Amino acid sequence: MQNPLIIANWKMKLLPSQSLDLARKLKKASSKYAGAEVVVCPSFTEIAQVGEIIKDTNIKLGAQDCFWEEQGAFTGEVSPKSLLDYGVEYILVGHSERRQNLSETGDMIHKKVRLLFTLDITPVLCIGETFEERQDGLKDVVLTRQLHNALNGLWLNKGDKLVIAYEPVWVIGSGQDVDPEEIGHTHQIINQVLYDIFENSVVKDQIKVIYGGSVDPENVGAYISKASVQGALVGTASLDATQFSAIVVQAKKS
Numbered sequence: 001m002q003n004p005l006i007i008a009n010w011k012m013k014l015l016p017s018q019s020l021d022l023a024r025k026l027k028k029a030s031s032k033y034a035g036a037e038v039v040v041c042p043s044f045t046e047i048a049q050v051g052e053i054i055k056d057t058n059i060k061l062g063a064q065d066c067f068w069e070e071q072g073a074f075t076g077e078v079s080p081k082s083l084l085d086y087g088v089e090y091i092l093v094g095h096s097e098r099r100q101n102l103s104e105t106g107d108m109i110h111k112k113v114r115l116l117f118t119l120d121i122t123p124v125l126c127i128g129e130t131f132e133e134r135q136d137g138l139k140d141v142v143l144t145r146q147l148h149n150a151l152n153g154l155w156l157n158k159g160d161k162l163v164i165a166y167e168p169v170w171v172i173g174s175g176q177d178v179d180p181e182e183i184g185h186t187h188q189i190i191n192q193v194l195y196d197i198f199e200n201s202v203v204k205d206q207i208k209v210i211y212g213g214s215v216d217p218e219n220v221g222a223y224i225s226k227a228s229v230q231g232a233l234v235g236t237a238s239l240d241a242t243q244f245s246a247i248v249v250q251a252k253k254s
């Protein structure tokens with residue numbers, strides 16, 4: 001298998017001093033990350049300083065969101081072009097917490113993904129069903145709709161990369177393990193939809209599908225051992241350098 005992609009999403013959970021402290025600890029641990037692709041997504045307010053700390057390591061810089069225009073009268077928004085200047089290589093798009101709390105729509109998400117391709121930043125498109133949707137047997141329908149809304153009409157040029165992060169909304173922050181068989185199966189369905197949208201070679205060579213939702217050092221191996229799961233998006237367990245490093249090490253073994 002390719003090197004697993006492990007992305008840390010620190011959300012809005014750390015004060016500046018805590019973010020910098022965590023970044024320094026990850027830098028110290030980073031020799032363990034060889035053989036994995038590791039990305040950290042701090043808050044915007046710490047992007048520059050965290051970027052400084054991890055530069056010259058194998059840890060890459062990500063952001064948790066961006067706006068869908070490069071520049072203009074958009075008070076309070078953050079341009080992906082500015083993020084690029086700070087060395088950001090990955091940006092989360094359409095996280096369920098933004099879809100739910102900020103009413104982010106499929107159209108907004110589509111525009112963000114489209115812009116990121118033009119800037120050579122890798123979008124990490126987050127998709128996932130709620131518990132009610134799952135109970136109603138709508139999981140596949142919801143994931144298919146979210147993928148089509150975000151990606152229809154877009155194309156990847158040579159060199160462009162895309163990451164899909166499947167995060168069941170009901171698992172995020174819950175501490176629950178999900179049957180790895182189910183996760184593997186859901187990832188296969190996601191791949192089927194991607195094959196409907198893009199050419200086969202694009203899906204195979206330029207797109208990764210990763211899993212997120214209460215990933216920890218104990219369960220990551222079981223998820224990543226599924227061929228269709230190419231990495232993890234980690235929230236809570238990414239806030240502790242020891243736990244996060246253990247996740248990376250386990251993922252490499254699987």
Ligand code: 13P
Pocket residue numbers: 009095167171172173174175212213214215233234235236237
């Ligand atoms: P947890 O790992 O805390 O469940 O968060 C997952 C997540 O939302 C990452 O984007």
